[in-house]
Amino acid sequence: MGTDFNQPLPLPGSYQPASPADSFDVCTGLQTPVDVVMIDIDLLLTWGATYKKLEPGEIIFREGTEGHFYHQVVSGSVHWLNVDDEGSEFLQEIIGPGESFGEFPLFDGQPYAATAVAGKESVVIRLSKHTFLQLLHDNPCIHMSFTRLLTERLRFKFLLLKELSCANPEHRIATLFDHFKKARKNICSKCNRVNITRQQIADMTGLRVETVIRSIRNLQEKGTVVITKGKVYC
Amino acid sequence: MGTDFNQPLPLPGSYQPASPADSFDVCTGLQTPVDVVMIDIDLLLTWGATYKKLEPGEIIFREGTEGHFYHQVVSGSVHWLNVDDEGSEFLQEIIGPGESFGEFPLFDGQPYAATAVAGKESVVIRLSKHTFLQLLHDNPCIHMSFTRLLTERLRFKFLLLKELSCANPEHRIATLFDHFKKARKNICSKCNRVNITRQQIADMTGLRVETVIRSIRNLQEKGTVVITKGKVYC
DNA sequence: GTCATTTTATGCGTGTGATCATAAATAAGA
DNA sequence: TCTTATTTATGATCACACGCATAAAATGAC
Missing domain, CATH: 2.60.120.10 (Jelly Rolls)
Structure with a gap:
């Protein structure tokens, strides 16, 4: 599965040097x-x-x-x-x-x-x-901005840990969606579509796919999210 | 329960000024x-x-x-x-x-x-x-040392999140003990005594007291930890 | 278009940690 | 010392997410 880059130095030809001209x-x-x-x-x-x-x-x-x-x-x-x-x-x-x-x-x-x-x-x-x-x-x-990134990540981990330990599946998933909304990550910028699979949501919340699917359907019934063609909008 | 210090500025007489003489x-x-x-x-x-x-x-x-x-x-x-x-x-x-x-x-x-x-x-x-x-x-x-502290905390959160989501109670508790061992926190420096209550362990792992007690007893039977007079040594 | 693969969906039996009740052991204070 | 409060311990019941099976739907390749 792909090349392993865990060398102290980059493999020849793998990472490109940054010559001023070509760059990116x-x-x-x-x-x-x-x-x-x-x-x-x-x-x-x-x-x-x-x-x-x-x-x-x-x-x-x-x-x-x-x-x-x-x-x-x-x-x-x-x-x-x-x-x-x-x-x-x-x-x-x-x-x-x-x-x-x-x-x-x-x-x-x-x-x-x-x-x-x-x-x-x-x-x-x-x-x-x-x-x-x-x-x-x-x-x-x-x-300073690097420190800020670290604290934001740590803050999210705090939140998720708290949820993971205390809350039910629906809460966990809702917390993750909140995080997405804030970070605008993995979501189309135009719409609110959650752009990751239910398996990945499961992987991020410590739940099983089936549980995620069932919970999201419950959230829809409560009006928290909208599902169209299997895609979640929050 | 105690005084609330969530003011923009310290309450008069609460936080002591740091005059050079008395200090600490x-x-x-x-x-x-x-x-x-x-x-x-x-x-x-x-x-x-x-x-x-x-x-x-x-x-x-x-x-x-x-x-x-x-x-x-x-x-x-x-x-x-x-x-x-x-x-x-x-x-x-x-x-x-x-x-x-x-x-x-x-x-x-x-x-x-x-x-x-x-x-x-x-x-x-x-x-x-x-x-x-x-x-x-x-x-x-x-x-830099502050950044280091943040990354160490973040690392621990990574570990705990992974465990919380995937592992059984015994694994969760063992992970926490590992963290204590590394950080040498909340443990007597001389011995290996875990100096926090089972309720607190439960609070940190998202489990219930009874589950923590039963799990720790299982860990003892497996030889992972030692319990003397209710106190855990790892 | 067809076919293969991935993702989503649903039902059902099981296991495990939560919950409640209750009691023993330890710690703390007078 | 005795008394009270906290912590640890154990049993019994139950709810809920898991795990498996199976199928439908969506996606992607050709």
Whole structure:
């Protein structure tokens, strides 16, 4: 399933060097409108970042391995998930364009806490640990916005943990939808369509597909959401 | 239950000003050995931080209210928890000496994600939002260690979420114990005694007391933990 | 268009943790 | 010491999500 990039250094030809000329012109077609850009792409490139186009399902790094890079999604999406021995998945987060992922190892030296997989055809840019930390050190404002991203994620985890532990399936799903609404992630910007499968909702809430399907139908009957042609609008 | 400190400014006489002379001498008796100090107390004091002695059960701030201060535990402990309408609690974290808490609002402007309550007789130091952000801006190294704390917390939340959603009660509890072992929090430093009640373990894992008690007994039968006089050693 | 694959949908028996009741053991205070 | 409150312990019943089977609907490839 895809190439394994858990090397201290990029494989030859995998991540493209950022020569001033070509830069991202090659993948303009993939670029989607981004409302929140973690770190400016051009800035990353001047600091020597490299990028790579990924096929759907391609693994970027695996849970438990050492991390030496800062990663940021340029276009497409990255699924950040845990897979246990029995094969059951927990989808921690779906990372959209402009967002970073897999930063923990850069700060605490521990291995990756989850596996990162390209959800669709995506472009990911990355920067070596040392360079990234230097960048943060030199740019307090960037560091501040990075801290903000971390706190927002932590806030969401707080909320989800609370719900996961106390609430019934419907509450869990509603909480997830609220998060989507706020983050405007995985939802068409024009409409309110939830753009992920019920299986993925199950993976993010710790429920089973059948339970998710049944709960969403209950939510519809209560008028909380609208279902058209199997798609959920909230 | 305690005084409410959710005011934009400290109540008169509540948080003590940090005059150079007395500073923390008044509460030396409360100070416990700290292995990890988020931000040096003296530095905080030079930046105009104020502190306060809290009785057990005293509320520091409430979930849903606005946050204008950076908080750090000097001595004792602070419980960071969610309480829902039906009164059921979820204990997000137990904050020990040297650790900060309730920082989300400082960065994203949203209300507190959880309520902070003094677990035992404690001393908490706090700094205004503006001053704290300035401090971070001026001290990249402190900002870096702060980021590290955030990532460590986020990592633990990742782990717990994964467990909460997938695993059985015994796994959940074992995960929590692992976290304690790593953080050496809420455990006697000399021995391995788990120093929190089963009710609190239940509050942190989303289980019921009875389930926790039964699960821990199962863990004992398997040799994973040792129980002496009702106390758990792991 | 047809066919294959994925996603959504529904029924039904089972298992497990929640819930309630009750009691023993430990801790805390006078 | 005795008394009270808190924590731990155990049994019995029940609700609810799980897990499996099966099928319909939607999506995608050709």
